[in-house]
Amino acid sequence: MKTVLKTFAAALLLGVATMGVAKADPVKIGVAAEPYPPFTSPDASGKWVGWEIEFIDAVCAEEKLDCVITPVAWDGIIPALTTKKIDVIASSMSITAEREKTIDFSDKYYNTPTAIIGPKDQKFGATPDDLKGKVLGVQVSTTHSAYAKKHFGSTAAEIKEYQTQDEANNDLAAGRLDAVQADSIALDAFLKSDQGKACCDLKGMVAPDDEVLGPGVGAGVRKEDTELKEKINAGIKAIRANGKYDEISKKYFDFDIYGGGGAQSN
Numbered sequence: 001m002k003t004v005l006k007t008f009a010a011a012l013l014l015g016v017a018t019m020g021v022a023k024a025d026p027v028k029i030g031v032a033a034e035p036y037p038p039f040t041s042p043d044a045s046g047k048w049v050g051w052e053i054e055f056i057d058a059v060c061a062e063e064k065l066d067c068v069i070t071p072v073a074w075d076g077i078i079p080a081l082t083t084k085k086i087d088v089i090a091s092s093m094s095i096t097a098e099r100e101k102t103i104d105f106s107d108k109y110y111n112t113p114t115a116i117i118g119p120k121d122q123k124f125g126a127t128p129d130d131l132k133g134k135v136l137g138v139q140v141s142t143t144h145s146a147y148a149k150k151h152f153g154s155t156a157a158e159i160k161e162y163q164t165q166d167e168a169n170n171d172l173a174a175g176r177l178d179a180v181q182a183d184s185i186a187l188d189a190f191l192k193s194d195q196g197k198a199c200c201d202l203k204g205m206v207a208p209d210d211e212v213l214g215p216g217v218g219a220g221v222r223k224e225d226t227e228l229k230e231k232i233n234a235g236i237k238a239i240r241a242n243g244k245y246d247e248i249s250k251k252y253f254d255f256d257i258y259g260g261g262g263a264q265s266n
Contacts, residue, residue, distance in 0.1 A: 026068045027228070029056055030086030030220075033071035034164040037189045038252050039092050042071075051252045055109065056090040056219070058244050059235030075141040075163070078102060081220055087228065089220030092183065094143045096214040104223045106232040108216030110257045114144060115184040116203040117172070117191065124179075126204030128155045134178035135160055137168035144181045147212045165190075173199040181206065185253070 031048060035041035039052040048069045060067035067088075072080045077093075080086045081103060095105045116126040116136075124130040132155040138144045140161040148159045160177065162168040169190045171177045180187070184205065190196040221229045239245045240258070249257050 024066060026066045027060065027088060028070040028086040029060075029067050030070050030072045030077055030080055030089045031091045032074040032077060034074055034166065036092060036165060036186060038185065051248060051257075052090055052092060054248045054251075055239075055245070056088075058239045058248060059232060062235040062238045062244075063231040065231060065235075074139070078220070081222060084222075087221070087225070088232065092186075092217050093220055094214040095216060095218045096143060096212065098146075099220070103220045104225075104229060105218035105220055106229055107236055108218055108258075109236050111216035111259065112257060113184045113205045114147070114181060114213065115187050115205055116179050116181050117187050117200050118179040118203050119172075119175075119199060120201045122178070124203055126206050128152055130203070131156045131179060133157050135176075137162060137171055137177040137180045139163070139165045139168060139182065142182075143213050144183075147206065147209060148181055150212060151206070151209070169196070179203065185257070 031040045031052070036050075038050055040048060040050045043049050048071070053069065056067065059065075070086050072086060074091070077086075077089055077091060078099070081089055089103075092110075093099070093105075095108065099105075116131070118124065118134075124134075128151055131152050134156055135158045136148055136152055136156045137160050138148045140163055145159070145161055148156070153159060157178075160168075160171075162171070165182055165186060168177065168180050168182070169187075172180045173195050187202070191200060191202065219232050221232070236245075245258070
């Protein structure tokens, strides 16, 4: 009987020890299911690629986190985080006071200006007066939507919201919009496409508004996940220091995406 008890006790201790070294649950990294090049988009095989994918992969590798890219519809991405369908938002989400009422953010990891584009054959800028009487397209549930309503709502003929940036760009190219507002890098990618080169050009950058647009883009986390936030911040700091951040960025951009000036992505 003693031998049996000893064997059972040893097995129990071994089980506890095994549990102690068990692999941690994967960290589900939420990205908008809608393509947002050059930051996030699926390639021909369905694999998610882009600057932001490489960035978060590097952060996860630095902090030894088992991260899994998890696409979620943009307008439901914060509820997906708070209900634990995902653990982190890494989808060009601007840090704003309004969002911080619900979730927390990591340190900034990039910051780029917000632009207005429009038809090549029309000359105008990016001020409320410039957009007077025009139909302006923006992506729904973004800082651009909030900014457009605040700054252009009284002068534009209409602020038209779209589920995806691609839909807004397509309507601009088709002549159903007079202008589109979005992150300057995302719009630059469109302007360099065959469709964009044929129809449109840059009209200008909008005036800064930190209250609406925030100080930069950060990774969204649940307020209670302080340890995960600390790991992400440590990873950002590490890849900024060891050159990995710059190595990734140079593959996509010919300027400093981290510093930027003014507004940013979503």
